[in-house]
Amino acid sequence: xxxxxxxxxxxxxxxxxxxxxxxxxxxxxxxxxxxxxxxxxxxxxxxxxxxxxxxxxxxxxxxxxxxxxxxxxxxxxxxxxxxxxxxxxxxxxxxxxxxxxxxxxxxxxxxxxxxxxxxxxxxxxxxxxxxxxxxxxxxxxxxxxxxxxxxxxxxxxxxxxxxxxxxxxxxxxxxxxxxxxxxxxxxxxxxxxxxxxxxxxxxxxxxxxxxxxxxxxxxxxxxxxxxxxxxxxxxxxxxxxxxxxxxxxxxxxxxxxxxxxxxxxxxxx
Numbered sequence: 001x002x003x004x005x006x007x008x009x010x011x012x013x014x015x016x017x018x019x020x021x022x023x024x025x026x027x028x029x030x031x032x033x034x035x036x037x038x039x040x041x042x043x044x045x046x047x048x049x050x051x052x053x054x055x056x057x058x059x060x061x062x063x064x065x066x067x068x069x070x071x072x073x074x075x076x077x078x079x080x081x082x083x084x085x086x087x088x089x090x091x092x093x094x095x096x097x098x099x100x101x102x103x104x105x106x107x108x109x110x111x112x113x114x115x116x117x118x119x120x121x122x123x124x125x126x127x128x129x130x131x132x133x134x135x136x137x138x139x140x141x142x143x144x145x146x147x148x149x150x151x152x153x154x155x156x157x158x159x160x161x162x163x164x165x166x167x168x169x170x171x172x173x174x175x176x177x178x179x180x181x182x183x184x185x186x187x188x189x190x191x192x193x194x195x196x197x198x199x200x201x202x203x204x205x206x207x208x209x210x211x212x213x214x215x216x217x218x219x220x221x222x223x224x225x226x227x228x229x230x231x232x233x234x235x236x237x238x239x240x241x242x243x244x245x246x247x248x249x250x251x252x253x254x255x256x257x258x259x260x261x262x263x264x265x266x267x268x269x
Contacts, residue, residue, distance in 0.1 A: 001039055005048060006055065006111035008034055013114050023049070052115070059112040065101055072102075079109040211241060212248035219247075222259055233262050 008031045009023065017027065028045030035043055065081055066074050069091065073082040081102050083091060092099050216234055220227075237244035247258055 001035055002051070002055070003108065004035055004038065005031060005051065006108050006115065009052065010111045010114045023052075055108070055112055056116045059109075059116050062101055062106060062109065062112075065098060079106045080104060081106070211238065211244050215244055215248050219255065219259070222256060224256070225259060225263060229263050229267055230259070232267060233259050236262065236266075 009027070012023065012027050012031075017024075025045055028048045031048045032043040032045050035041060035048075062081070066072065069081070069083065071083065071087055074080075075082060083102055088103055092102075215237065219234065220230060222230060237247060247255065250258065
């Protein structure tokens with residue numbers, strides 16, 4: 001679903017309908033409708049916008065790695081940030097989370113670059129040369145269909161005053177915004193639907209190779225045949241699952257006919 005969303009929004013950009021501040025609500029709603037029609041869901045334009053934020057932050061992370069890791073080479077054609085083996089092994093020791101972006105093609109990079117290439121933050125979020133890379137990137141707030149609230153200056157009576165002798169108080173953890181919560185829900189939806197599809201595929205694959213339950217118990221006591229003959233026919237059924245299913249569905253008299261025919265053609269000649 002992410003791939004479908006990114007391809008759809010890439011087409012929007014290619015058509016020249018993207019505005020200087022991002023995508024209009026009509027673009028997001030159209031994308032949501034396309035995904036809903038294809039995957040039978042009930043997504044909204046706001047959820048599309050929030051999921052786009054996730055991919056925008058991902059591209060900023062990639063851009064930071066491309067330009068910030070000393071000795072990294074960028075392969076434009078394959079979309080790979082390349083490091084030599086020794087450099088990669090040393091870097092990953094302290095930046096394991098970046099392994100997904102290094103020495104392998106970056107999934108959907110072309111779509112991300114087409115959609116967000118001209119709207120990424122630059123120096124505002126840059127790190128100093130002595131700071132380690134690989135940390136979580138600062139969240140980018142899109143300005144799509146949003147109005148920024150002016151910053152307020154704290155009054156002297158309410159501003160926190162650091163103690164000259166003691167450590168400063170820890171910063172309060174920022175609560176999740178409604179946009180972040182909506183994004184989390186959408187990612188969870190994508191993950192859940194993907195898991196259901198994967199489980200269905202696995203289940204469908206198994207049904208073609210599984211013998212009917214109780215097959216041997218239903219034939220081992222068929223009268224008129226020794227155990228060797230019955231075991232031989234059972235081995236034939238194991239090797240031919242479709243025949244085994246058909247045999248298992250027969251009534252007792254017809255099972256006798258099938259076993260007798262097999263024994264006559266293969267064991268008594």
